[in-house]
Amino acid sequence: MITMFRTCLRGIYSCHWNQRSNEQKSDRCWLSFLSFVSILALSWMYICFIAFNDHYDVNNELFKAVKKWVNWYMIVMIISAVLAIYCLLLLVFGLLHLAIKEPLNLHCLHKVFLFLGLLAVTLETAGFCFKWEKQWKAIYMSFQATAPFLQLSAVVALTVISCLVFQSYHRAKTTACKIFIMMTFLVVSAAVFLCPLAICSPCITSNLPPKPALIGHRGAPMLAPENTLMSFRKSLECGVVAFETDVQLSKDKKPFLMHDCGKNFLLRTTDVKDKFPGRDGSNNFTLQELKTLNAGKWFSRSDPFWTLSSLSEEERREADNQTVPSLSELLVLVKKYNVSLIFDLKNENNSTVFQSSDSFYTTETINKLGISPDKIWWLPPEYRHDVMKMEPGFKQVYNKQKEMLMDGGNFMNMNFSSLSAREISELRKSNVSVNLWVVNERWLFSLLWCSGVSSVTTNACHLFKDMSKPDWHLEPNMYKGIWIATDIVSLLLMIGLFLWQRRRKSYIYPPNTSEKGIPLLAL
Known part of the structure; x- marks a missing residue:
């Protein structure tokens, strides 16, 4: 079963179904590029979701140009969603490769699709800035509503990714590399854990105004x-x-x-x-x-x-x-x-x-x-x-x-x-x-x-008409409790994962041996 899982994973990511290939130096760079495109695609999907409030205006403007009514915005939404899902699934496969120590041989067809995806997002964002600049205010407004929940999602994502970060830390061969990995992770973690201190949302209030x-x-x-x-x-x-x-x-x-x-x-x-x-x-x-x-x-x-x-x-x-x-x-x-x-x-x-x-x-x-x-x-x-x-x-x-x-x-x-x-x-x-x-x-x-x-x-x-309260409304004390509880649980899980990986590494590679199991004295 494990062999079949590895074969399927390897086949989807690199198309090497029958045999394990050797990892090239550039393959990890491609994983970084995949991560970058995935973040851009997900960010663009978020922008499309927020700007959907005015999608009718976009369709109307295009109707004036082509004299034919088509739901152009929905077409853009579907294409953007497909691109975001494709990139995220490919990224998950890449991270799984990293976790089970499979070679990161991204297939050339995936590389072409990633470049096309990057080009599409770049052109769409440029068009958004040029023709629909006022919508950036709407994007800013959206963070007032979604920031508390995005922060909680970021904590969950950080907790999951920490497993790979700790794995890289324990595999690092030099002290300088270990310090760099851990310091970077601690800075990012602190920013994610403490960002609610900078969040200012009118929906975190105990004095809710009347319904408009x-x-x-x-x-x-x-x-x-x-x-x-x-x-x-x-x-x-x-x-x-x-x-x-x-x-x-x-x-x-x-x-x-x-x-x-x-x-x-x-x-x-x-x-x-x-x-x-x-x-x-x-x-x-x-x-x-x-x-x-x-x-x-x-x-x-x-x-x-x-x-x-x-x-x-x-x-x-x-x-x-x-x-x-x-x-x-x-x-x-x-x-x-x-x-x-x-x-x-x-x-x-x-x-x-x-x-x-x-x-x-x-x-x-x-x-x-x-x-x-x-x-x-x-x-x-x-x-x-x-x-x-x-x-x-x-x-x-x-x-x-x-x-x-x-x-x-x-x-x-x-x-x-x-x-x-x-x-x-x-x-x-x-x-x-x-x-x-x-x-x-x-x-x-x-x-x-x-x-x-x-x-x-x-x-x-x-x-x-039937809304009895805002969807995003939270009492300040309730939000503070959710925020602190989530951060504490995440921190405890991270500490547990760190200790478990260190113990696992010590168990697999006893002291005075290299990762290949060769006694250090023999080296």
Whole structure:
């Protein structure tokens, strides 16, 4: 059985199935290279996992470039996961080779794959830095949530690896080499054991703030086509306090709901290419023409969030029959269910320059339906002061703190990575409501909950509605107890492993003999 295990291990790692080959001087360098690529692949996988919160934005940007909807981000995730698993399994085989004293003859095919993996991770990281630089703030934020648990995982990994470290220590032939191995290991161990002293996480607290309110980003786009009435009705099932949407003006100056703007603003979410070939731009369509477009079949066809399987057949049929809603239709839901409405104003040129008529027609539509002014959260900064004069009851929402302070406002709406936990705490102490967008992952929602935000805009309200506490929350005393207990157990295991290996070496190689069993006096 042991012989078969060695043969399989040797065959997978080096393809020498029938015979044991001689180890070359460079083979241990290849193990170091394998370790390096494994760490990079695992780190990249972590980055992909954290950045998954905004994966829809990546797919949307690529759609603008290639005019075809594909879940590109999921493809990258799958490739990254395969690479990480491959490298880690190969590393485990390499360490087992080291432990049972098998030659480290890494096969040339593995070497080629490792170089390709290193190239892929390098290119992906470069693209991440160049095109998606803001996500590094999200990576930093993630450590506030995951650092306590990563530290515990690092302690476990260090304990397992210590067996190989002690083996290398006992095999070392010179005192200098032994000192170097042990000092390096002690420094790394001290850093891992004591790093909780530097961890600052808002989720390690005994004073947990109230759960943030939920705002449906274009409704509930994971459960229904975005910016459709079905989507907003689905978000009501999650208990949202407000709808978030995007408003544009048609050719006949009627406000309607649509996020995309510019030349191809209907291409992604409607069948405009079939109904009106060759026409583009909101200024070319009346509201009646827009109402003839199907705004739901694209959802069933592309399944943008991979959530279609969670819908019943009846819900799928309903999604397939959605149309482009007018603002008036949404306001009926706002009034009926007593929720608030926050929206962006979009224009033909996809710019931030609006005509005063945009604000006027939108405000006029709101007033006609008799919506309570305090239910309208006015977000567009253009002509804000004109709107404040027309409708002083609207709740003004700001994305710049300086502008908010000048106007005497008390409502901030910003990207989730724009404010630190300390800044959020200071704003809340000043009675400023803080809404952050777009929050789609439980770890991020948990972190922002611990930080004390008032509300979050989300695509995934169904994931958060039943959460009774943050996923990452720990009482300070409990975390301290887990940390100290884990470090002590790890330290005791390491001491035991060290003594066991020293005793085993003395038993196998009695005093006054070399590792080959030859008496030292004979040498």
